Amino acid sequence: MRALLVSLLFVACVFSAQMLDPLVREVHNGDIIQVGTMGPGQTLPITFHNEVYSGGIHGIGGNYDLAAVGPVPPGWSSSNSQLYGRPLQVTVTSSPSAREGTYQVPIMILDEGDGEKLGNITFVAEVEISNDVMDMSVEPPERRVGLGQPAVFEVLIRNKGAAGDLFIVSAEGVPKWSFRKTVYVPGGGSKKILYEVVGFEEEQYHATILVQSANAPIVREEARITITAVPDVLSDYKATMSGALLFPIFELPIYSLAGLLSNFW
Numbered sequence: 479m480r481a482l483l484v485s486l487l488f489v490a491c492v493f494s495a496q497m498l499d500p501l502v503r504e505v506h507n508g509d510i511i512q513v514g515t516m517g518p519g520q521t522l523p524i525t526f527h528n529e530v531y532s533g534g535i536h537g538i539g540g541n542y543d544l545a546a547v548g549p550v551p552p553g554w555s556s557s558n559s560q561l562y563g564r565p566l567q568v569t570v571t572s573s574p575s576a577r578e579g580t581y582q583v584p585i586m587i588l589d590e591g592d593g594e595k596l597g598n599i600t601f602v603a604e605v606e607i608s609n610d611v612m613d614m615s616v617e618p619p620e621r622r623v624g625l626g627q628p629a630v631f632e633v634l635i636r637n638k639g640a641a642g643d644l645f646i647v648s649a650e651g652v653p654k655w656s657f658r659k660t661v662y663v664p665g666g667g668s669k670k671i672l673y674e675v676v677g678f679e680e681e682q683y684h685a686t687i688l689v690q691s692a693n694a695p696i697v698r699e700e701a702r703i704t705i706t707a708v709p710d711v712l713s714d715y716k717a718t719m720s721g722a723l724l725f726p727i728f729e730l731p732i733y734s735l736a737g738l739l740s741n742f743w
Contacts, residue, residue: 514640
């Protein structure tokens with residue numbers, strides 16, 4: 479593998495291209511670039527500007543035509559960019575069973591047939607695989623609501639990796655409740671959502687809110703919550719302030735007013 483990488487680096491020329499994502503930087507032939515961290519099974523897009531503004535057949539630059547991914551580690555997959563893409567984007571998908579560590583993937587940026595005399599660029603993208611690419615938190619940790627009313631929790635998901643991913647939010651520990659929400663969080667970004675849990679029996683539920691990557695099952699976090707479901711009218715009114723999940727649309731103004739008035743008790 480190392481000998482193949484070395485040979486690929488030597489056949490390319492000395493021009494440069496611009497990487498746009500996940501980093502903004504100039505890419506030269508022979509570079510070894512740490513492009514970011516992702517979880518096992520996640521997909522990392524790597525994007526390049528197709529145009530250059532110097533060199534080439536007339537000395538004023540031109541367009542690269544294709545970006546291609548060289549051999550990837552066992553169990554991994556990849557896709558090349560579209561021919562003449564604007565911009566040029568490749569993807570690298572790690573194996574769901576990939577162990578934590580650093581992996582190398584060669585990437586080539588090609589001038590088809592050297593038609594514009596731009597030369598080809600080959601560099602090595604280093605990808606860090608980690609199971610710790612997501613954090614989550616839940617507020618508040620406890621809710622008191624009426625029977626059949628939604629206990630609404632604020633879930634904050636922080637994606638610490640470079641790969642954007644879909645995350646599934648669910649709950650365990652409340653009978654007859656299997657509601658799920660799916661949310662996309664870009665690499666390095668965060669997203670806050672409201673997640674509802676409903677208890678149908680008079681009980682105190684000690685439950686768990688779970689957040690799990692849709693593509694990397696090992697990337698998973700959870701937070702404990704407590705829901706106290708009681709059959710009193712005042713709690714029913716207060717629950718309406720967290721969302722009228724079970725009420726018909728035409729009754730929303732009435733329940734909103736009831737929820738507002740309940741704050742005085």
